[in-house]
Amino acid sequence: MAVYTEVTDDDLAHLIAEYGLGELMSYKGIAEGVENTNYMVHTSKGTFILTLYERRVNTADLPYFMGLLEHLNKEGVSCPLPVRNRNGEVLTEISGRTAAIVTFLEGVWVRRPKTVHCHAVGRALAELHLAGKSFPMCRSNALGLAGWHDINERLGAKADEIAPGLATLINYELAYLDRAWPKTLPTGVIHADLFPDNVFFIGEKLSGLIDFYFACNDASAYDLAIALNAWCFETDCAFNATKARALVTGYQSLRPLTAAERLAFPVLARGAALRFLLTRALDWLHTDRNALVKPHDPIAYVRRLRFHQEVTSPGEYGLEPAA
Amino acid sequence: MAVYTEVTDDDLAHLIAEYGLGELMSYKGIAEGVENTNYMVHTSKGTFILTLYERRVNTADLPYFMGLLEHLNKEGVSCPLPVRNRNGEVLTEISGRTAAIVTFLEGVWVRRPKTVHCHAVGRALAELHLAGKSFPMCRSNALGLAGWHDINERLGAKADEIAPGLATLINYELAYLDRAWPKTLPTGVIHADLFPDNVFFIGEKLSGLIDFYFACNDASAYDLAIALNAWCFETDCAFNATKARALVTGYQSLRPLTAAERLAFPVLARGAALRFLLTRALDWLHTDRNALVKPHDPIAYVRRLRFHQEVTSPGEYGLEPAA
Numbered sequence: 277m278a279v280y281t282e283v284t285d286d287d288l289a290h291l292i293a294e295y296g297l298g299e300l301m302s303y304k305g306i307a308e309g310v311e312n313t314n315y316m317v318h319t320s321k322g323t324f325i326l327t328l329y330e331r332r333v334n335t336a337d338l339p340y341f342m343g344l345l346e347h348l349n350k351e352g353v354s355c356p357l358p359v360r361n362r363n364g365e366v367l368t369e370i371s372g373r374t375a376a377i378v379t380f381l382e383g384v385w386v387r388r389p390k391t392v393h394c395h396a397v398g399r400a401l402a403e404l405h406l407a408g409k410s411f412p413m414c415r416s417n418a419l420g421l422a423g424w425h426d427i428n429e430r431l432g433a434k435a436d437e438i439a440p441g442l443a444t445l446i447n448y449e450l451a452y453l454d455r456a457w458p459k460t461l462p463t464g465v466i467h468a469d470l471f472p473d474n475v476f477f478i479g480e481k482l483s484g485l486i487d488f489y490f491a492c493n494d495a496s497a498y499d500l501a502i503a504l505n506a507w508c509f510e511t512d513c514a515f516n517a518t519k520a521r522a523l524v525t526g527y528q529s530l531r532p533l534t535a536a537e538r539l540a541f542p543v544l545a546r547g548a549a550l551r552f553l554l555t556r557a558l559d560w561l562h563t564d565r566n567a568l569v570k571p572h573d574p575i576a577y578v579r580r581l582r583f584h585q586e587v588t589s590p591g592e593y594g595l596e597p598a599a
Numbered sequence: 600m601a602v603y604t605e606v607t608d609d610d611l612a613h614l615i616a617e618y619g620l621g622e623l624m625s626y627k628g629i630a631e632g633v634e635n636t637n638y639m640v641h642t643s644k645g646t647f648i649l650t651l652y653e654r655r656v657n658t659a660d661l662p663y664f665m666g667l668l669e670h671l672n673k674e675g676v677s678c679p680l681p682v683r684n685r686n687g688e689v690l691t692e693i694s695g696r697t698a699a700i701v702t703f704l705e706g707v708w709v710r711r712p713k714t715v716h717c718h719a720v721g722r723a724l725a726e727l728h729l730a731g732k733s734f735p736m737c738r739s740n741a742l743g744l745a746g747w748h749d750i751n752e753r754l755g756a757k758a759d760e761i762a763p764g765l766a767t768l769i770n771y772e773l774a775y776l777d778r779a780w781p782k783t784l785p786t787g788v789i790h791a792d793l794f795p796d797n798v799f800f801i802g803e804k805l806s807g808l809i810d811f812y813f814a815c816n817d818a819s820a821y822d823l824a825i826a827l828n829a830w831c832f833e834t835d836c837a838f839n840a841t842k843a844r845a846l847v848t849g850y851q852s853l854r855p856l857t858a859a860e861r862l863a864f865p866v867l868a869r870g871a872a873l874r875f876l877l878t879r880a881l882d883w884l885h886t887d888r889n890a891l892v893k894p895h896d897p898i899a900y901v902r903r904l905r906f907h908q909e910v911t912s913p914g915e916y917g918l919e920p921a922a
Binding site: 302316 | 612629
């Protein structure tokens with residue numbers, strides 16, 4: 277939540293000209309984006325977001341992310357559209373950082389999602405998956421099963437500094453997922469981080485999706501399992517079955533799950549909970565207490581994981597067997 | 600440079616409705632404002648700034664600041680206009696903070712001001728002083744000569760931690776100003792903080808002034824002396840006589856200084872330099888090293904003060920005696 281890199285008025289005016297975006301009217305550094313620096317830019321041609329990519333982003337991945345946004349826009353998915361400069365490029369450089377300009381998407385993210393929002397998110401996720409089918413580029417999921425093992429090795433016994441017994445829980449779960457993780461489910465482009473702060477609404481109408489910097493190719497139903505973890509638990513970590521039913525119903529209104537996806541869903545939900553538990557645990561241990569960005573509490577995902585471990589059938593998520 | 604207080608979507612949508620500003624489209628916390636939290640808000644009726652006043656602002660002063668902005672707008676000065684809610688009030692409450700909504704002013708602040716900008720700033724400052732004449736409210740300058748003594752007492756010998764000999768320099772200067780400070784110059788509303796980041800330009804055209812939270816009633820020419828310190832020294836603290844001449848010429852194109860103001864100008868310039876030296880020194884000593892907001896370097900104002908101490912005539916600032 278910070279502006280890591282300053283941009284001068286002269287440099288930005290020059291950039292805006294290169295992009296054919298008219299005259300620079302104003303720009304403000306915005307307190308969003310944990311990893312990158314973002315400016316909201318008004319020009320005589322409209323409102324845009326300028327993103328400067330900081331250290332944690334691998335710039336080799338940017339063509340995939342930018343290409344995906346262009347593809348999704350072409351397919352009618354509402355998300356930011358990268359602007360091409362006069363050389364036809366979407367990536368540029370400013371203040372010593374790789375940077376991109378995308379169209380600004382109106383909408384607010386919902387702090388307390390209701391059932392109606394969950395339905396809309398499920399539907400938008402299915403729309404994204406369908407539109408992604410024709411996207412030709414491929415990026416493997418660095419935060420899949422192998423990546424989880426890597427993070428666990430980095431955590432080691434230190435996980436217990438967060439909560440006693442956490443290292444044992446993670447090792448138990450990884451051993452289970454090594455055996456149970458499905459390998460033949462339908463795959464495609466997934467968002468992989470569809471949390472409430474990445475979905476915009478105007479009133480109750482979903483206006484678009486943002487932040488595709490974890491997007492990759494993986495099992496589609498796993499993406500739905502991530503969204504279920506993100507949207508269908510209350511702040512006290514209680515599972516909300518009504519919201520889950522709304523989410524999966526919204527999703528299946530456009531893309532019904534296969535029988536294999538439905539059966540695998542409890543395992544996918546466990547994997548999704550473990551994925552965020554692991555990265556949050558790592559951030560928790562590696563963020564100094566005076567950091568600008570407060571790390572998310574990993575315990576919320578310990579609780580989700582424990583819930584999923586007790587689930588005995590996909591029906592508990594609102595996924596009924598096919599008639 | 601931070602968002603100190605979070606605002607939820609529900610609370611803001613409710614507030615927007617109370618202000619009759621249509622539908623909430625988006626809002627972003629902006630990384631500006633050292634003392635307060637600011638959000639840029641898009642509604643179906645336009646773009647606005649929502650400010651939440653944090654601890655350092657005395658809310659008893661807000662009616663003066665808000666009334667001044669309304670008055671200046673009425674007089675044709677380009678600055679943010681407070682929006683009144685359905686009860687006719689400009690101040691409200693959100694997230695436990697006193698808050699106000701003002702219209703958004705397009706423009707960027709100029710990181711490297713040129714002579715043309717200095718002329719425009721001088722002119723705009725005179726415009727502000729003329730428009731302020733008919734403003735009925737009054738606020739004394741807490742950062743006048745008496746206030747400087749107060750800050751010096753808080754600094755004490757600690758000033759020497761910033762630079763050896765600084766305490767002596769400050770005491771010498773305060774003793775001089777006690778004798779030389781003019782008491783009968785024309786007074787009126789002054790901005791009192793017209794630094795480059797508070798003046799917006801679109802291209803070379805000045806689009807407006809912002810941040811009136813130091814505004815008060817004091818000697819008009821002192822405000823020009825503050826602007827001279829802020830605009831007419833290079834980053835290496837060298838005085839730029841061309842920019843100074845442009846600033847005072849722009850000012851006098853609308854409001855010629857009286858003979859007394861011109862003669863007093865070198866003293867006013869010393870006082871203005873000392874005022875920022877003192878507050879910066881205090882911030883420097885009281886800001887912990889991990890703070891979100893980096894304090895400004897007081898030494899830049901030591902250098903300005905030393906320059907002004909050597910000045911022997913108002914002509915050095917471009918202020919020629921009347922013909």
